[in-house]
Amino acid sequence: MRFISFFITTFITFASSANGVSDWQLGFQKPASDVMRNVYDLHNFVLIMMTAITFFVLFLIFYVVFRFRKKANPVASKTTHNTFIEILWTGIPVIILIFMAIPSFKLVYQQDVIPETDMTIKVIGHQWYWEYQYPEHDNLSFESYMTPDDELEEGDIRLLTVDNHLVLPANKNIHVLVTGGDVLHSFAMPSLGVKKDAVPGRLNETWFNIDEPGIYRGQCSEICGTGHGYMPIVIEALNETDFNNWIIEQKNKLAMSNIINNNELIIE
Ligand SMILES: [Cu+2]
Numbered sequence: 001m002r003f004i005s006f007f008i009t010t011f012i013t014f015a016s017s018a019n020g021v022s023d024w025q026l027g028f029q030k031p032a033s034d035v036m037r038n039v040y041d042l043h044n045f046v047l048i049m050m051t052a053i054t055f056f057v058l059f060l061i062f063y064v065v066f067r068f069r070k071k072a073n074p075v076a077s078k079t080t081h082n083t084f085i086e087i088l089w090t091g092i093p094v095i096i097l098i099f100m101a102i103p104s105f106k107l108v109y110q111q112d113v114i115p116e117t118d119m120t121i122k123v124i125g126h127q128w129y130w131e132y133q134y135p136e137h138d139n140l141s142f143e144s145y146m147t148p149d150d151e152l153e154e155g156d157i158r159l160l161t162v163d164n165h166l167v168l169p170a171n172k173n174i175h176v177l178v179t180g181g182d183v184l185h186s187f188a189m190p191s192l193g194v195k196k197d198a199v200p201g202r203l204n205e206t207w208f209n210i211d212e213p214g215i216y217r218g219q220c221s222e223i224c225g226t227g228h229g230y231m232p233i234v235i236e237a238l239n240e241t242d243f244n245n246w247i248i249e250q251k252n253k254l255a256m257s258n259i260i261n262n263n264e265l266i267i268e
Contacts, residue, residue: 029191032216033208036193038107046100053096111193114207117175121168125178125185125198125220128227132166137247140254146230159229160217165236169243170210178204186222189233195221210237 031037067073122133126143133141147161168174178187178196185198192208210216218233238246 031193032191032211032214033193034211035107035111035208036191038103038110039193042103042107045103049096049100111206114175114205115173117207118172119169120175120177121166122177122179123166123187123198124181125187125224125231126181127183127225128220128231130166130187130220130231130233131181132164134247138251138254140247140250142250144234146232157217160219160232160234162232162234165215165234167236167238167243167246168210169240170213170237172240173207173209176206176208178206183224184222185220185224185231187218187233188221189216189218189235191216191218192235194218197222210235213237213239213242 028036028040028043031040068076119134119136122135124131124133129146130144131141132144133139142164144162144164144166146159147156147163149158152158152161176187176194176196178198179202180198180200182200184200186195187198188195189208192210194206194208196204196206198204214237216235216237218235220228220231220233224231
């Protein structure tokens with residue numbers, strides 16, 4: 001299956017370039033997690049099965065139309081049952097479905113059963129921005145808004161650039177809690193194989209493990225109002241040291257702003 005996937009990746013889809021997205025790309029983004037690699041493999045496997053079955057049925061239709069046309073077959077057969085053929089056309093699809101079901105169930109379990117995780121983040125969808133909380137890092141939290149067109153800088157991707165990235169460590173199992181602050185949203189990160197509904201009053205959970213440091217982009221994937229198309233998700237994966245430094249930096253910033261706020265209160 002890996003070989004088939006490799007073939008498809010190389011010759012049929014164009015999932016290349018730095019962040020897994022390229023112009024006129026067909027197919028998925030370049031997988032950046034083990035789950036997404038398995039999603040990709042399953043997709044390619046099913047695609048091949050589907051294509052083979054479609055061509056087989058097409059061949060049968062052409063054969064029947066040609067072989068049993070009036071001229072070649074003036075006396076029509078009155079056969080209504082053929083036990084052997086009925087066993088075949090029941091048995092073979094069952095076997096094909098079993099072959100498709102096994103990797104599919106394995107994948108569902110891999111996505112659903114959360115392994116031992118290294119850290120937890122909480123993601124809250126709002127109209128129309130994301131809020132990220134780090135409950136294991138002094139409840140650090142911030143909001144992430146899309147950068148509007150007139151503030152984009154050279155190299156920024158329109159509609160996929162935000163002011164504050166969701167910064168996470170690479171190569172760590174990350175437990176993600178997802179909820180909504182107002183209406184339904186959905187936290188979706190295609191290259192990680194993650195899509196989780198953000199439902200107000202309910203806490204959904206998922207997990208991922210990012211292969212390597214880099215920038216990964218996703219979008220809200222549950223229509224949530226007029227700003228739905230303007231609340232992208234940008235994950236910035238760092239190595240462990242850089243991530244720890246980032247956390248310290250954020251905590252210092254928070255401490256500074258608290259001092260400033262307290263001083264203001266005293267002055268008042
Ligand atoms: Cu939305």
